Amino acid sequence: MPPQAPYCEGAKRPFDPNTLIRDWHKHPSPEKGPFSSSITLIFGLSQEDKYVYNAGPAGVTLLQAQTALLAKGKNGLHAWYRDGEGNEIPPPIVDDVVAYADLFDPSKSIAAALRAFESNAKKGSRRHEIAQHLSSHLILPRAGLIPGKNKRQHMNPYYDFWRWSCKELEWGGPFPNTASTKTSHHVLPVFYHHFGCVVPSYAALYMIAQLAQPKGGPKVPSKPILDIGSGSGYWTFMLRKLALPTHMSPLVVHAIDNQRSLYRTMWVDDTIRATGEDYLDEHDGGKDAILLLVYPQTEEEFVPKTVEHYTGGVIVVAATQNADGFTAFKEETMDAWMKREHPEFEHAAQIPLPSFAGKDEALYVFERRDSSAQEASQS
Template sequence: MPPKRTKPHTVGSASFDPDKFFDEWTSERAPQGNNLQTAVIDAFNLKSTDDYVYHAIASVTLPQVQSAINHGASNGMHAWYLYDDAKKRDAPPSADIKAYTDIFLSTTVITKALTAFAANAKKESTRAEVAKHLQSNLHLPPTSSKLALPSKLKVPHKNPYLDYWIWSCQCLEWTGPTPGTAMIQQSHHILPVLYHHFGCVCPTYDALSLVQQVCRGSNKNDASKSIVEVGSGNGYWAYLLRRIGLTVHAVDNEASLWRTTWIGDTIIADGISFLHSPPGPYKELGKGANNAVLLLVYPQVTADFTGKVIRAYEGDTIIVAGTQNTNGFTAFKGETIAEWMARERPEYERIWQIPLPSFAGKDEAFFIFKRVV
């Protein structure tokens, strides 16, 4: 079962090259003001009359998304934070939104940034509630652990998705998740556009670095482990991990369609079958991919997909990027991935949990589970 060889592409663009896209990327190419439509057309070299329909939580075109953005907070479009009586709170200040997005920059240390985010929050403000929520869900290993957060960079790590996400937070007046986020069912027209071009959840420099450390292990003489990403989607995570020198076998059944595809060698297969018995060229992964690291990015809830994949895996490290509350957007309905793993796979210990950039109305995190038995 060799990978399906296709060129990375963006539907409607005559010339999309991921490497060139990254080489030329600067944060200034992200949307300016509220103009998402122009930014996407320019970045992906689309026609000015582009009418592609982005199917996700809703079906929208770029003009429709731009119209929704132009309407701002009207009709409850920015009602992310509510009082107990369901009345909308005042929008968070722009400075608080910036302080939230700064947590995820490669030029900061996430733990220190979270501490500052909390320390400088006004009492009983939305920012204070967000800070408490993020800190309460933070799970770090003991200082003796071989895994560590990376040092902050002097030159920012390139990540176009992160730049788009930072813009979206200011545009939608979003300063991060709270416990009440689990009850939010609405989203915004912007989300399908980000999904189609970049994927369902934004990677960070911290997350990529931790994956790299897990794969390379503590012994520098050991060969680096490869990654099996089941449900790899449009390949954005796989592409970024490959940019830092890791081997990623991206497996997807192509049940979903994407406007932008970042890699050209996705293995079109049922992920569970692939794990049970890696075919031909992937025999070295071992039964249950026991010689590889398992990566699940925004794993689906339906048909017990996440549970079946995890049960099929026989290796020592499971990494998940997805929801950290019980809203049922990823992994399992009514419980978190951490709760399910503790009950169903107690031989794996949760050794890391750090927040990921959360789109408005979402609550995402990065988890590492390590086999201890």
């Protein structure tokens, strides 16, 4: 089957992801809105666009999403924070919402930023609850895997839209009761279809790139990254576009998806149409590759089957870090399942990801233990 060029369904002009990223600084900020106009302008859509963005049992149009935004917090549209009895409680103040979004600024170290986010939080505030929650789940990787503070530039349209959504939806990050949140917002299906299910932060992309580096330096090819269940291809695209230091080997990223789910926008032209287990069986189990699962589905035992067929040493998963049932498993987290079912893998890292309103998402890293370490962990 010949490759299909990147596209946006219903666009009035060809969709060129490389041009979009190159000229991203020329596009008006999503904050200058309205949201529907920003989407139609960036993706070349008609102002009278009628496309239905399906996500789950319901679907919305751009007009319906814009109407919901204009309603602000009426009828519980911004009820992301509730107490243990289910009663709505106040969200973080605006400054704290901005501070949460800034955690994922590409120029910052996520570890240092999270410490500052917590230390500057007023005791008993919603921000303090959020900071403690995020810190309690943080597992820093070994030295060198996450970027330090640096005045770097990183073009990431999804991150910019997500930052805007935090202020617009009064969302300052997840806290313990987020696990009970079952509602979402009309904007989310639009994000899903144009970008993907979760935002790749710079820290997440950098960590994946570091994990793929060979021991022999830049003259040795990097380990292939297998983006299984790649969806729209946004994570694959952003990994391929990631600017790397000269001492690092270029990344090789394969987008693999059975393409049963439809996305309005596709960012890559070379998605390999296959199930995860079929692809792995045909490629030596991905023995020398990194396995990347972004927002893995809960249906059809997708995660168990894929992990079972993988023979390599590193699994990276972008998923929810609470048992809300949105990703991987209906009633448990990815790390709990891996600890029970695959003790041969060590839970090596877990860092927060930019989480959409009402969600609690993180990047997990699991590394295969050597035989002696595995025996010690089981004794």
